[in-house]
Amino acid sequence: MTLDAVAPALSHLTVENGAESAQRWMVGLATERDRADARQGIFRLSDGGLAMVERSPFSIESFEPAHGISLVATPAGFAAGDLRAHPGAFALSAWLAGQGLQVMHAAAVAFGGRGVLLVGPGGAGKTTSALACALAGGDFLGDDLCLIDIGDDPDEPARIHSLFATVKLNADSARRLGAGEWARLGTTPRDKVVFRLPAFLRTVVSASIAAIVVLAPSDSGPAEASALRPAAATRALAATGHSLASGAINPALWFAAVTRLARRVPAFRLPIGWDLGRLATGIRRIADEGGEPSQ
Amino acid sequence: MTELLIANTARFPHDTIDGETLLIDSETGHLLMMTGVGPLLWQLLLGGVAVEPLAAEVVDRFGPAAGEDCRSFLQALAEAGVVIPATKAVAEAPALDWPESFAPPVLERYDDIANIIAMDPIHDVDQSAGWPRRGGGT
Numbered sequence: 157m158t159l160d161a162v163a164p165a166l167s168h169l170t171v172e173n174g175a176e177s178a179q180r181w182m183v184g185l186a187t188e189r190d191r192a193d194a195r196q197g198i199f200r201l202s203d204g205g206l207a208m209v210e211r212s213p214f215s216i217e218s219f220e221p222a223h224g225i226s227l228v229a230t231p232a233g234f235a236a237g238d239l240r241a242h243p244g245a246f247a248l249s250a251w252l253a254g255q256g257l258q259v260m261h262a263a264a265v266a267f268g269g270r271g272v273l274l275v276g277p278g279g280a281g282k283t284t285s286a287l288a289c290a291l292a293g294g295d296f297l298g299d300d301l302c303l304i305d306i307g308d309d310p311d312e313p314a315r316i317h318s319l320f321a322t323v324k325l326n327a328d329s330a331r332r333l334g335a336g337e338w339a340r341l342g343t344t345p346r347d348k349v350v351f352r353l354p355a356f357l358r359t360v361v362s363a364s365i366a367a368i369v370v371l372a373p374s375d376s377g378p379a380e381a382s383a384l385r386p387a388a389a390t391r392a393l394a395a396t397g398h399s400l401a402s403g404a405i406n407p408a409l410w411f412a413a414v415t416r417l418a419r420r421v422p423a424f425r426l427p428i429g430w431d432l433g434r435l436a437t438g439i440r441r442i443a444d445e446g447g448e449p450s451q
Numbered sequence: 452m453t454e455l456l457i458a459n460t461a462r463f464p465h466d467t468i469d470g471e472t473l474l475i476d477s478e479t480g481h482l483l484m485m486t487g488v489g490p491l492l493w494q495l496l497l498g499g500v501a502v503e504p505l506a507a508e509v510v511d512r513f514g515p516a517a518g519e520d521c522r523s524f525l526q527a528l529a530e531a532g533v534v535i536p537a538t539k540a541v542a543e544a545p546a547l548d549w550p551e552s553f554a555p556p557v558l559e560r561y562d563d564i565a566n567i568i569a570m571d572p573i574h575d576v577d578q579s580a581g582w583p584r585r586g587g588g589t
Binding site for chain 2: 395
């Protein structure tokens with residue numbers, strides 16, 4: 157039950173035997189004592205770890221440097237849509253922040269190894285855009301949370317790494333994307349259905365970031381993609397801070413990472429609508445043209 | 452108004468990109484952006500600046516209305532905690548490349564991430580008492 161809950165989201169990732177950067181995971185059922193004693197909230201531990209407790213349904217996920225990642229939950233907790241979509245996201249964020257890697261609230265796709273980070277507030281269309289691209293032959297990296305490696309070397313491209321091979325869709329989006337027959341993993345409190353990414357859609361685990369695309373409503377501003385100044389890109393990126401919101405990273409470090417990314421990677425504003433073919437073409441063009449969209 | 456002000460960089464990490472200054476409030480998560488001559492004034496505030504001499508220079512260059520805009524901007528920064536009183540400047544004032552025309556300094560605030568941060572306050576836990584047991588933390 158426990159591994160079945162987390163495997164669909166993570167099975168696309170592999171670790172080489174003996175890899176030094178691998179992290180130990182413990183996944184198990186919550187004990188009665190866990191449930192009785194635990195309080196709701198986020199806890200910063202004195203050894204540099206972080207823990208998050210959700211009481212309804214019950215789960216605890218934590219990262220402790222000496223023990224690794226732990227995810228315990230009740231059966232109801234393991235059936236929760238959010239957990240099945242992003243198992244251990246909080247703990248991963250905490251661990252990876254210590255490695256200088258940022259978990260961002262963003263979607264990502266790649267075309268020919270050229271990744272595009274899709275950014276926008278909730279409801280902007282990140283998942284729809286990522287799936288539209290995947291259905292059009294692109295490579296899926298993530299729909300809601302992605303791992304970003306910005307790095308200190310300005311000559312090295314920033315990279316996106318995939319975390320979870322799941323998507324969360326509301327009913328309308330699922331219908332429009334033809335997701336009716338995809339494997340369902342659960343439902344979130346906001347009534348989004350969590351789907352396992354079907355086998356016919358290609359996933360990749362990593363890509364260099366060729367561009368940042370800030371998704372905008374179709375009825376706002378210019379109809380075509382337009383370049384964004386780094387300051388405007390920073391503003392859009394600053395709202396993606398999963399690592400920051402979870403307390404995994406110091407705000408100064410997060411901000412420095414975000415401004416470094418905005419300086420290094422060209423950014424564009426792209427109005428989107430329900431013409432999924434046009435949407436995928438627009439994003440692909442931005443990825444292919446070295447960040448220079450056609451006018 | 453307080454005579455000398457200095458940027459509160461301990462609370463507000465900042466960066467200036469293509470002439471626009473961005474700051475993040477490490478306490479609330481709000482992102483702030485300075486436009487107009489705000490980024491220019493920020494360069495002075497990093498080392499500490501005396502308010503009235505600065506306002507007087509702005510008046511000399513751009514007129515009385517610009518001086519008032521400058522004072523209002525500094526007041527807004529002080530009220531937001533972005534600048535704090537200082538007893539002395541910590542660095543020599545940089546030579547500024549003043550523009551030919553005055554664009555009023557503006558401080559814009561964005562709270563996109565702040566609402567997320569506010570939802571889950573972080574508790575510090577004494578591990579000797581165990582976590583997340585009631586015996587530890589706040």
